Amino acid sequence: MEKSEIVGVLEEIAELLELKGENPFKVRAYQSGARALETLEEDLGAVIEEDRLGKIKGIGKALVEKITTLHETGELEYYDKLKASVPESMIELLTIPNLGPKKIKKLHDELGIDSVESLKAACEAGKVAEISGFGAKTEQKLLSGIANREAYQARHHWWKAASVAEPIVEGLRELPEVERAESAGSLRRMRETVGDLDFIVASTKPKPVMDWFVGLDTVSEVTAHGHTKSSVRFQDGLQADLRVVPPEQFAFALLHFTGSKDHNVRMRQRALERGWSLSEWGLFDKDSKPEDPDRKSVIAAETEEQIYAKLDMKWVPPELREDRGEIEAGETGDFPQLIEVEDIRGVFHNHTTASDGHNTLEEMTVAAEELGLEYLGIADHSKASFQASGLDEDRLAAQVEKIRALNASGKFKCHVFAGSEVDILKDGSLDFDDDVLATLDYVVASVHNALTLTEDEMTKRIIKAIENEHVTMLGHLTGRLLLRREPYAVNVGKVIDAAIANDTIIELNANPWRLDMDWRHWKNAVDKGLLCAINPDAHDTDGLALFVAGINVARKGWLEPKHILNTRPLAEVKQYFGVE
Structure with a gap:
């Protein structure tokens, strides 16, 4: 079993123990062990073979045995038995936002809650609000989280x-x-x-x-x-x-079932204007009847392109078929040169074991080089993100020095940019002082806490951060986690305008859980002059390839290579960042 998978098992053991109400010190031991293993920069196999695992702070004798067993066999009897001892319905409660193991244990002890269904019933009856430490506001948040979960499951x-x-x-x-x-x-x-x-x-x-x-x-x-x-x-x-x-209907069926519904409505209208009826079966005279044995399609289309051409249009790429201007563009052929995967030269906003990543700086660099990337941007968390082992000033300085040495060594063709994902604090200030930020090649500013501010408060908070001269780009603008957490309240239009005014990039966070900023905002934003960076927000080597998911969103947002910083060659990016 790989190191990252073992970390996941240790973290899950800690959660399960907490659900069962086990000794807090025992829970903390597994949490500490997971974190120690996560930040291990050496090869785990070599550390085990050389009998050095127990010398690492946070990993005691019992954990050494369990980690070794997992690494060598991929299985752990203790973990299997522990998981079997907790009802699956209890574990499902962990998928509800704002509900951790401690709260679940308390709900179980006081109300006998052991499933999402029983939690929903208790909230609707007002029983959860009566428990100390919860209250009416928490009860409503839990009901909202359950409702979202039910919608997301589909x-x-x-x-x-x-x-x-x-x-x-x-x-x-x-x-x-x-x-x-x-x-x-x-x-x-x-x-x-x-x-x-x-x-x-x-x-x-x-x-x-x-x-x-x-x-x-x-x-x-x-x-x-x-x-x-x-x-x-x-x-x-x-x-x-x-x-x-039948083969002769394939192009029509593909067009119809690709959608969207709104795009199809516009296409059928165009057909009717020309005296035809468009459906998944073909393009027919609008007065013909389906039961007519002599009914034949106006064209024998083998491709979608032929159908569009018959309706006096250029072919519309599937990702643009949302009735957001593609019909009008199809009439003139004035489509953008949509970005392709091959256009990406490098990626920013990536994490290492220095914070909450699962691979070392060197491992991430090797992986980036194997992907054929010219450059890699490291941006580990800042100290306010303590849950992600954010770096303080001294650790950040040491990492910057390490990155500089790595580049100077000539070991890799892939250039590494030294950055930081700096927390935007509640008042809009940044987690590092300006003199610290000035030592970095680039800065990603992101919101990670106080997500319940009003729209006006959150918007002002983010704009204040954008106005800092050292902020290069804004990370995951709305904080959403698709199918898990709704975006926080923020005026996206005002943030876009502020970013343009301050020459600040807004990232397109390519992590499939985020894909943030949403594709619906990008066309107007780049038309106004906003610059984008497609960032995978990778937390391991495999995550670097997630930039491909960002390409999908960029294409839906009508983005061209010229709109995106990381389509530029290394020399131009260095010039943009003002580094040698």
């Missing part, structure tokens, strides 16, 4: 949905009966979250295709198994529909 991150869909499309294309196969729906449009999956297949022999689909190993439930349409639910909860159409 949706999935694009990144997760794509990982499910891609092998299915590949499998469909390999079937001898299949001529063409594509994903459609919100996945193809690259929406940040996906409700279900839609697959469109061209075939004259649908039965074997349907049988293959419903027989997939990952299918937990078949809800429909028809001749031309089947529906299933996968083991991870995702639902999917497969439609098999």
Whole structure:
């Protein structure tokens, strides 16, 4: 088992122990052990082999044995038994915002709450507000969190949905009966979250295709198994529909089931204006009847491009099909040169084991170089983010010195920029003084606490930070965690205007949980002159590749390479940062 996975197990053990009301010192031992292991910059295997694990502060004899067992076997009987001793419904309570193990234990002891359902009932009855340490406001927050959770369960991150869909499309294309196969729906449009999956297949022999689909190993439930349409639910909860159409209808079906609903309405209107009726079956004379045996499509379209052309338009990229100006752009062909994955030269806002990352500076640099990146920006947390082991001034200075030495060594072609993700404090001031910020190549300013301020207070707080001359870019503007936490109240338009006025970048945080700033704001923002940086906010080496999720959002926001700092070569970025 890898180090990052072991850290996760230790953290979960601490949570489970806390849920059971175990000795706080025992809980803290696992928390400290997880943190000590997380910040270990050496190879864990070598440390274990050389019998040095027990010499690391925070890792006692019992933890040495457990970590070694996990590393060597990937299993731990103690963890399995502990997990089995806590009802799954209790563990689910941890998914409710503002509800940690201690509060869950108290709710269980005083009200017998052991599930999301029993928590909801107790809140609705006003019982939770009566418990010391909770109150009416907390009770309402819990009800809001439960409501959001219920709504979120119906949706999935694009990144997760794509990982499910891609092998299915590949499998469909390999079937001898299949001529063409594509994903459609919100996945193809690259929406940040996906409700279900839609697959469109061209075939004259649908039965074997349907049988293959419903027989997939990952299918937990078949809800429909028809001749031309089947529906299933996968083991991870995702639902999917497969439609098999004759080859001559494929382009029309793909266009229709890609959507969006609003885009389709506009397209049907264009067809009607020209005397036609557009549907998933074809483009027909508007006065013809579906039951007419002589009914034929106006065009035999093999591609979507041919359908758009017949309606006097250029093909619209799927990610733009949201009725936000793409119809008008299609009439003139005035589409942006949308950013591509290959345009990215480097990434900023990444974490190491110095704060809450899972890999060392060197490991992150190696991974960036393997991705073919010219530069890597490190931005570990500042001291106010104590929960993430934020760096104080001395630790930051030591890290900067280490980065400078790494660059000077010539060991890597990938240049490393020394930065910091500095907390924006409640009053809008920054977690480091200006003289400290001046030692850095770049600064990411982010909000991590006091998320319940009013819109006016939060907006003023962020704008004050933006006005600091040392702030290079603003991190995750709204603080949202998709399918987990709503954005805090903030006037996005005012923040954008302030960023432009102060030559401050707003990042597009590419972590699939964030994708923040939202794609709906980007087109107008860059038209006004805002500069973007697509940042993966990586906490491990694998996370560096998450910038691809940011590319999706950037494309939905009509962004071109010229709008994005990290499409520039290293020399230009150095010049922008004012470093040698």
